[in-house]
Amino acid sequence: MIQQRKKYLPNFTVTVSLTIALFIIGLCGLLTIMGRKLSEVVKQNIEVQVYLEKGLTPGESDAIRKAIAAKPYVAKRNGQPQVSFMSKEAAADKFIKDTGENFRNFLGDNPLRDAMFVKVSEDYFSEAGLKQIKADLEKVDGVFEATYVENFVEEVNKNLAKIYLVLSVFVALLLIIIVVLVNNTIKLALYSQRFTIRSMQLVGATNGFIRRPFLYRGIVQGLLSAVFACVFLGVIIKLAFQYVEGINLLLGDWNKLATLAGVLALFGMVVGFLSTFQSVERYLRSSVERLY
Structure with a gap:
C-alpha cells in the first residue's frame, strides 16, 4: 500500500501543480475576455x-x-x-x-x-x-x-490600453514561472524512475520506445489538468452569474470561453509533453554515476 502511494504521489503532484497553473492562466484569460467585451459594450453605447x-x-x-x-x-x-x-x-x-x-x-x-x-x-x-x-x-x-461627452473616448482608450499592457506583462511573467515550476516538478516525478529507464536501456530498448509511455503520460496529465482547471473556472463563472449583477454582459460570449478552454487544454498538453521529453532525455543521456 505504501509503495503504491509513493508510486502515484509524483504524478498527483504534477497534476495538481499543472492544474493550479492552468487555473491562474484561465483567470487571466477571463479578465482579458471581460476587458475586450467591456470595450465593445462601451463602444456600442457611444x-x-x-x-x-x-x-x-x-x-x-x-x-x-x-x-x-x-x-x-x-x-x-x-x-x-x-x-x-x-x-x-x-x-x-x-x-x-x-x-x-x-x-x-x-x-x-x-x-x-x-x-x-x-x-x-x-x-x-x-x-x-x-x-x-x-x-x-x-x-x-x-x-x-x-x-457628445468630450474626452470620454480618449480616457476609455487610454485606460483599456493600460489594462491590456498590465495583463500582458503579468501573463508573460506568469507563463515563464509556470513553465519553470512545472518543468521542475516533472523532473522530480521522473527522478524516482531513473533506474527503470536505465534498466530498459540495458535490455536493448530504443530511446523512442522508452520515451513513448512517459510522453503519453505527460500529455494525459496536461489534458487532465486542463479539464480540472476548466471545471474550477466554470464554478467561478457560475458564482459570478449568481452574485454579480450584469456580469452576463461581459461573460456571455460562449465561443470565446470555449476557445479559452481549448487553449488551456493545448497549453497543458504541450507543457506536459515538452517537460516530460526534456526530463526523459536527461536521464537517457546520463551516465551511471550521475544516476546516483
Whole structure:
C-alpha cells in the first residue's frame, strides 16, 4: 500500500501543480475576455445627441432622421440604423421624473428641444472621429446643435490600453514561472524512475520506445489538468452569474470561453509533453554515476 502511494504521489503532484497553473492562466484569460467585451459594450453605447430647431413639423423631423440614418458613421444593428427620436415633451417628462422638479410650473413653457440620439459605429471610436461627426451633423438642415461627452473616448482608450499592457506583462511573467515550476516538478516525478529507464536501456530498448509511455503520460496529465482547471473556472463563472449583477454582459460570449478552454487544454498538453521529453532525455543521456 505504501509503495503504491509513493508510486502515484509524483504524478498527483504534477497534476495538481499543472492544474493550479492552468487555473491562474484561465483567470487571466477571463479578465482579458471581460476587458475586450467591456470595450465593445462601451463602444456600442457611444452616442451623439442631436438637438433640432424649434417649430419643425413631424414630416421635417422624420426627413432629418432619415438623412442622419443614411450617414456612414451611424451604427447598425440587424441592418437597422441606430437613430432614436425623443420629443421635447418626452424629454421634459423624463427630466421631471428623474429630478422630481416640474420646471413647467415656474417657467410656464418647455425650453427643451426635440432630439435624436445617434449611436456611432466602432470604426469612428476616437476623439477626432467624433469631432468630424459633430461637425457633419450640424450641417444638416434643421439641426440646431450636436453634442457628445468630450474626452470620454480618449480616457476609455487610454485606460483599456493600460489594462491590456498590465495583463500582458503579468501573463508573460506568469507563463515563464509556470513553465519553470512545472518543468521542475516533472523532473522530480521522473527522478524516482531513473533506474527503470536505465534498466530498459540495458535490455536493448530504443530511446523512442522508452520515451513513448512517459510522453503519453505527460500529455494525459496536461489534458487532465486542463479539464480540472476548466471545471474550477466554470464554478467561478457560475458564482459570478449568481452574485454579480450584469456580469452576463461581459461573460456571455460562449465561443470565446470555449476557445479559452481549448487553449488551456493545448497549453497543458504541450507543457506536459515538452517537460516530460526534456526530463526523459536527461536521464537517457546520463551516465551511471550521475544516476546516483
